[in-house]
Amino acid sequence: MYRLDVLVQGYPGRSVCHGGLGWSTIALLRGEGRVILVDVGAFGVRKELEKQLSAHGVAPADVTDVVLTHAHYDHSVNYTLFPAATVWIGRVEMDWARHEPPGFNPLPELYVQDLAHSARVRLVEAGETFLPGLTAIAAPGHTPGCLLFRMASQPPVLFTGDAAKNRAELLSLRTDMTMDAEASLASLETVWRLWREAPDMIVVPGHDLSLRLDAEGRPDYVGERKAAIAAWFGEDLSVTTTINLTKGME
Numbered sequence: 001m002y003r004l005d006v007l008v009q010g011y012p013g014r015s016v017c018h019g020g021l022g023w024s025t026i027a028l029l030r031g032e033g034r035v036i037l038v039d040v041g042a043f044g045v046r047k048e049l050e051k052q053l054s055a056h057g058v059a060p061a062d063v064t065d066v067v068l069t070h071a072h073y074d075h076s077v078n079y080t081l082f083p084a085a086t087v088w089i090g091r092v093e094m095d096w097a098r099h100e101p102p103g104f105n106p107l108p109e110l111y112v113q114d115l116a117h118s119a120r121v122r123l124v125e126a127g128e129t130f131l132p133g134l135t136a137i138a139a140p141g142h143t144p145g146c147l148l149f150r151m152a153s154q155p156p157v158l159f160t161g162d163a164a165k166n167r168a169e170l171l172s173l174r175t176d177m178t179m180d181a182e183a184s185l186a187s188l189e190t191v192w193r194l195w196r197e198a199p200d201m202i203v204v205p206g207h208d209l210s211l212r213l214d215a216e217g218r219p220d221y222v223g224e225r226k227a228a229i230a231a232w233f234g235e236d237l238s239v240t241t242t243i244n245l246t247k248g249m250e
């Protein structure tokens with residue numbers, strides 16, 4: 001099967017005065033003769049993604065497959081950086097996204113049009129095992145065509161994209177930023193059903209650290225959160241203030 005490395009941690013937050021942060025999870029899978037990225041992040045992550053790929057010994061041209069949970073910009077736009085990769089996205093997602101007019105939402109309209117006409121895009125059906133050991137599961141709500149990806153490894157891994165953005169959504173069964181709250185609830189219940197079927201499963205959310213169930217069956221973080229901003233509040237470029245974003249004020 002595949003070795004999993006999370007290259008960029010998703011972050012469970014939004015900016016207070018500047019809209020979404022768009023800090024989404026980017027995962028690398030290697031095995032079966034393939035180099036796969038599950039989601040590829042937004043423009044702001046490009047330098048860090050380059051650094052992480054290099055640290056893992058992966059050149060952009062080595063990436064064989066880019067697998068997209070959904071079409072939002074913070075998960076999708078960097079597919080252009082992997083010229084040899086097949087790009088996998090849900091058929092329902094593409095059919096919806098390509099007909100959406102530009103709007104004040106996270107859909108990158110020009111990238112969606114490029115994907116809609118690209119010869120290297122392969123459309124994934126819900127229920128399909130589209131790559132060895134990787135099966136797509138419908139999880140609509142956040143967008144109409146969101147997919148979960150279940151990796152049949154030992155332990156299994158479930159990539160939830162924004163169907164379950166973070167631990168709080170999984171615990172509360174409520175979702176922020178959804179197009180259809182009822183559908184989102186059903187999708188969260190799908191995640192929980194899959195998790196109860198395989199309690200050792202690692203869940204990789206779209207905007208949070210990876211999770212596993214503790215002895216009480218509650219999601220517990222795998223690894224340690226890292227997030228900070230360095231700001232120039234003074235008069236000298238060499239002086240920055242670092243703001244830790246791993247814990248804070250209420």
Ligand SMILES: [Zn+2]
Pocket residue numbers: 070072106142162
């Ligand atoms: Zn999204």
